[in-house]
Structures are given as C-alpha cells and as structure tokens.
Amino acid sequence: MNQARAFAHTHKHSEQTAPPVVDEPTPRAVAVLRVVILCLLIVPLPARVLAAGRHSTAEQALFAVLLLAFVALYVRNCVPADGGRPRWWPWTLAAQVALAYVPLVVFDFRTWSVGLYLTGLALVFVRGPWRWLVAAAFSGQDLFFGEWSTTTLDAVYNIVWVVERAVLVYGLVRMAEFARELIRVRAELIATHVARERLRFGRDLHDLLGFSLSALVLKSQLALRLVERDPELAHAQFVEGLVMARQALTDVDTVAGGYRGMxxxxxxxxxxxxxxxxxxxxxxxxxxxxxxxxxxxxxxxxxxxxxxxxxxxxxxxxxxxxxxxxxxxxxxxxxxxxxxxxxxxxxxxxxxxxxxxxxxxxxxxxxxxxxxxxxxxxxxxxxxxxxxxxxxxxxxxxxxxxxxxxxxxxxxxxxx
The missing domain is CATH 3.30.565.10 (Histidine kinase-like ATPase, C-terminal domain)
Structure with missing residues (x-):
C-alpha cells in the first residue's frame, strides 16, 4: 500500500514539459489593436480640419463630444458577436448614421467628415447585394456634398481613399471573428484529446491491469486455502502474489505514461x-x-x-x-x-x-x-x-x- 501511495504521489507531482508557446492573436490583443487602429483611422482627419479652422470654444467642445461619441459607437459596432453582428445592430447603425449627418447642421461637411467612414460599417453589417449598393452610396457621398472632390481626379482619389479604409475596418472585424473561432476550435480539439486519452486510459487499464489483478486474486485465494494445510505452499503462493502485485504497479506506470511494448x-x-x-x-x-x-x-x-x-x-x-x-x-x-x-x-x-x-x-x-x-x-x-x-x-x-x-x-x- 505504501508503494502504491508513493507511486501515486510521484505521478501527481511530476513535472511535465510545457509545449512551446506559439505567438498568435488572442481576442484581447485583437480588441486592443482594433481600438487603436480605429482611433488612428477616424480621429486625425476631423481633428486636423477643426484645428485649421476658426471655431468658438463652444463649437470645439461640442465637436470633441460628438467625435468621442462617434468613435465609441464605431468601436462598439465593430465588436464581433456570436451571431455575426452585435445585438441591436440596426439601432446602433442608425445611431451611427445620425451622428455622422445630424451635426452637419452646425458644421460643414469638410469639418465634420466622419460620414466617410460609414462605408466600413456597411461592409460589416449589410448582407447580400444590398451590401455593395449601400457601400457604394457611402463611398461616393462627397460627390453630393462637393467639399473634397473639386475635380474628377479628386473624386476618384477620394473614393479610393474611402474604400481603402472601409476594407481595413472590415478586415479588423473579420480578424477578431477568426481569433474567436480559433479559440473555439482549440477548445474543441483539447476536449477531443482529453476524451481520447480517457478512452486510452480505460482501455489500457482493463487490458493491462485486468490480468495482473485477476492473477493476484487467484494467488491470494489459493494462499488462504493452504495457509493451515500447507504453510510452505501457502507462503509460495503469497510470494507469487507479491510478484503479481508488483507487476500491477508496473502496469499502472504503463497506463499513466502511455503504451509499452509487450x-x-x-x-x-x-x-x-x-x-x-x-x-x-x-x-x-x-x-x-x-x-x-x-x-x-x-x-x-x-x-x-x-x-x-x-x-x-x-x-x-x-x-x-x-x-x-x-x-x-x-x-x-x-x-x-x-x-x-x-x-x-x-x-x-x-x-x-x-x-x-x-x-x-x-x-x-x-x-x-x-x-x-x-x-x-x-x-x-x-x-x-x-x-x-x-x-x-x-x-x-x-x-x-x-x-x-x-x-x-x-x-x-x-x-x-
């Protein structure tokens, strides 16, 4: 019994070499990267235009609050969900559109041009043929306002500029979805590996220990029957039973460590x-x-x-x-x-x-x-x-x- 306890204690506290860690995008890392990139993507252009213009302190404060609300809602809309789109996404998308165009009552489109970034959300949220129609409408909105596209070349450049950022936003969202899927698939693989290891353990436990324990029981029964009638033969049976018990300990080591040759x-x-x-x-x-x-x-x-x-x-x-x-x-x-x-x-x-x-x-x-x-x-x-x-x-x-x-x-x- 002491040998069995010592064996179990050894296996319980044995150190195992950890597998090498592979650098890969975790959901948290992807989330941080997404927030940083979206802030760098949206904030610089309107902030630079605001700084170059002449606006009152109240207008600047209102601009800062609106820009902060737009960026926060934009980041929220770009968070992946299990169903592919965040909960209440039609309402949050409508609020995003409202934040993009309602402030134009106070600011001109050159100053408040965050509507140019709605193309990325159209690629993320809208499905089917409507995705491309809505994305095309948002991409060419400056053709309607006429603030940035003064010439044909400017119009083409502006559309390409908007599409580039829209593709970047779509890629960030998809990368986050891939990271979540990677975690899910890895969890399934680990569960499968654990299940297979349990099956192996149970199979080897039956195949290897069944024989040794059956023999041990047999030797013990024979020894008990002979202990009074033939002590020497009973002693021999006890010795053989001890050998089988040691074999059982060896088999336990085999089951714990993996398959062995026989x-x-x-x-x-x-x-x-x-x-x-x-x-x-x-x-x-x-x-x-x-x-x-x-x-x-x-x-x-x-x-x-x-x-x-x-x-x-x-x-x-x-x-x-x-x-x-x-x-x-x-x-x-x-x-x-x-x-x-x-x-x-x-x-x-x-x-x-x-x-x-x-x-x-x-x-x-x-x-x-x-x-x-x-x-x-x-x-x-x-x-x-x-x-x-x-x-x-x-x-x-x-x-x-x-x-x-x-x-x-x-x-x-x-x-x-």
Missing part, C-alpha cells in the same frame, strides 16, 4: 502458470520467433485478455494456447477452452451488454490498426478466441504510436 513469448509462460494455478489443464504451443514490436504487443494483449476472461468468466477445465506463423508471414494466436460462458460470437464487436465482450471490443480496435482480425466462436463444444495479424514486408513497419491512434479510432463510445 512480448507474446514472455506472456505465454505467465498465462500458463496462472491458469495452471487455477486448476486449468493448459496445452501451450507458441512458436512465432521474433515478431514486429507492434504485432508482438497486440498479440500479448490478446493473450492477457483471453486468459483474464477464462479466469473470470468461465468454468474451464482445459485450455489450449497456440501461436504460429503462417506461410505468408501472418501470425495466428488461438485460445480454446471448454468453459462456454461467453456471449455469442456475433456480439463480440457490438459493444452491447457487459462481460468479456467489452474487452474483446477493445482488442478489435487494436488488431484493426494492424489490419488484423479477431474471431470468437463456439467450435465442437469449446470456445475459440482467434487473433490473426497478416504478414507484411520488413521495410513496411507500422509504428506502435500509429497503431494506438488507429485503435482509438476504431473504439466504440464506451471504454473497454
């Missing part, structure tokens, strides 16, 4: 010993040589799951474990036992119900990642679990990490 050749004798200790007569024939690491790990996982299911879900008295390499390089692993208490073979991949089918469904994903198959069926009064991985060229390996990703893609909604 060997069919190593797991086969362990399965033989565990089943024999449970009173099951075992025939073991494993002759596969050196397998690719990914195939070796998946087949060892299948063997663990099959052995665990025999211990927990069947009343088998005989069990055979056979593994061999086919002529085309494919590897076949078969577990057969006489304890028929599994679900029908048609339910193995359905993910419905409880029992061994859930673990076998997880194995289906692992094998599918390598192009393999898994079958579970009753044959001649015995239950057969057969896993096959096709052969492949030595120069065409499948990385273990890719196999794990593909296996997660084949998993059902519930963890193993």
């Amino acid at each position: 060997s069919l050749a190593v797991e086969a004798p362990t399965a033989h010993g565990i089943l024999s200790a449970a009173g099951v007569a075992v025939e073991l024939t494993v002759d596969v040589g050196v397998l690719p690491a990914d195939a070796d790990t998946v087949l060892a996982t299948v063997l663990r799951e099959g052995t665990t299911n025999v211990l927990r879900h069947s009343s088998a008295r005989r069990c055979s474990i056979t593994a061999f390499v086919e002529a085309d390089g494919g590897v076949v692993l078969t577990l057969a036992n006489d304890g028929l208490r599994f679900r029908p073979a048609s339910d193995v991949g359905s993910g419905s119900g409880s029992g061994p089918g859930m673990g076998l469904t997880s194995l289906l994903g692992r094998l599918a990642a390598l192009g393999g198959t898994l079958t579970a069926e009753a044959v001649g009064g015995e239950f057969h679990l057969c896993a096959r991985i096709p052969g492949r060229r030595a120069d065409d390996p499948v990385p273990l990490s890719d196999a794990g990703s593909a296996a997660r893609a084949h998993e059902p909604g519930s963890s193993a």
Whole structure:
C-alpha cells in the first residue's frame, strides 16, 4: 500500500514539459489593436480640419463630444458577436448614421467628415447585394456634398481613399471573428484529446491491469486455502502474489505514461502458470520467433485478455494456447477452452451488454490498426478466441504510436 501511495504521489507531482508557446492573436490583443487602429483611422482627419479652422470654444467642445461619441459607437459596432453582428445592430447603425449627418447642421461637411467612414460599417453589417449598393452610396457621398472632390481626379482619389479604409475596418472585424473561432476550435480539439486519452486510459487499464489483478486474486485465494494445510505452499503462493502485485504497479506506470511494448513469448509462460494455478489443464504451443514490436504487443494483449476472461468468466477445465506463423508471414494466436460462458460470437464487436465482450471490443480496435482480425466462436463444444495479424514486408513497419491512434479510432463510445 505504501508503494502504491508513493507511486501515486510521484505521478501527481511530476513535472511535465510545457509545449512551446506559439505567438498568435488572442481576442484581447485583437480588441486592443482594433481600438487603436480605429482611433488612428477616424480621429486625425476631423481633428486636423477643426484645428485649421476658426471655431468658438463652444463649437470645439461640442465637436470633441460628438467625435468621442462617434468613435465609441464605431468601436462598439465593430465588436464581433456570436451571431455575426452585435445585438441591436440596426439601432446602433442608425445611431451611427445620425451622428455622422445630424451635426452637419452646425458644421460643414469638410469639418465634420466622419460620414466617410460609414462605408466600413456597411461592409460589416449589410448582407447580400444590398451590401455593395449601400457601400457604394457611402463611398461616393462627397460627390453630393462637393467639399473634397473639386475635380474628377479628386473624386476618384477620394473614393479610393474611402474604400481603402472601409476594407481595413472590415478586415479588423473579420480578424477578431477568426481569433474567436480559433479559440473555439482549440477548445474543441483539447476536449477531443482529453476524451481520447480517457478512452486510452480505460482501455489500457482493463487490458493491462485486468490480468495482473485477476492473477493476484487467484494467488491470494489459493494462499488462504493452504495457509493451515500447507504453510510452505501457502507462503509460495503469497510470494507469487507479491510478484503479481508488483507487476500491477508496473502496469499502472504503463497506463499513466502511455503504451509499452509487450512480448507474446514472455506472456505465454505467465498465462500458463496462472491458469495452471487455477486448476486449468493448459496445452501451450507458441512458436512465432521474433515478431514486429507492434504485432508482438497486440498479440500479448490478446493473450492477457483471453486468459483474464477464462479466469473470470468461465468454468474451464482445459485450455489450449497456440501461436504460429503462417506461410505468408501472418501470425495466428488461438485460445480454446471448454468453459462456454461467453456471449455469442456475433456480439463480440457490438459493444452491447457487459462481460468479456467489452474487452474483446477493445482488442478489435487494436488488431484493426494492424489490419488484423479477431474471431470468437463456439467450435465442437469449446470456445475459440482467434487473433490473426497478416504478414507484411520488413521495410513496411507500422509504428506502435500509429497503431494506438488507429485503435482509438476504431473504439466504440464506451471504454473497454
């Protein structure tokens, strides 16, 4: 127990290397940039014209208040919203138009020329063909007032000047929308990654710890039965149980840190010993040589799951474990036992119900990642679990990490 607590404490406080931070526009940075650019875009022209003219102190104060109100409302109208346009935008746009033209009762258009910036809001708010009609009307308004466009060249220059600023305003608003969308998509990706990691954790917890804990329970039960009748044998069972407990701790480390390599050749004798200790007569024939690491790990996982299911879900008295390499390089692993208490073979991949089918469904994903198959069926009064991985060229390996990703893609909604 102290070892388990120490292990958990170590993992809880272990430092992890943070991923590199990539410079990118955050919503706050975009908002600050938008305010600064809009102020620099709108304020200088009318302020310069006001300073060059002769106006009373009252007119200057009124001008400053109106300009401040126009800029504040303009900034507010350029704030992106979830629906694409701010709430009450028709009223705020109408107020913006009123602030652009009502002060012309006091000031001339050359002094109060903020209406030139309404083209940008037309691009932001108006949709469909009306967008271009309204934007064109606002862009050519000086042709009506005649303050700036004294010649044809001046008129063309003025229209281009207005369109440039309108495009800049539209770009600022769209950039803010893209920044918000980036945050949303990133949150979805993080949630997806967390969900996949939970599925991996649950699957590996079942596949790796299920075998070790089942063996530990078996050894403990045997030791309790023998403690009075044969203390030496009971002690031996306790020692073996301690070994399985340490193996379980190692498996916990594996689940916490990610997938690890396993060997069919190593797991086969362990399965033989565990089943024999449970009173099951075992025939073991494993002759596969050196397998690719990914195939070796998946087949060892299948063997663990099959052995665990025999211990927990069947009343088998005989069990055979056979593994061999086919002529085309494919590897076949078969577990057969006489304890028929599994679900029908048609339910193995359905993910419905409880029992061994859930673990076998997880194995289906692992094998599918390598192009393999898994079958579970009753044959001649015995239950057969057969896993096959096709052969492949030595120069065409499948990385273990890719196999794990593909296996997660084949998993059902519930963890193993």
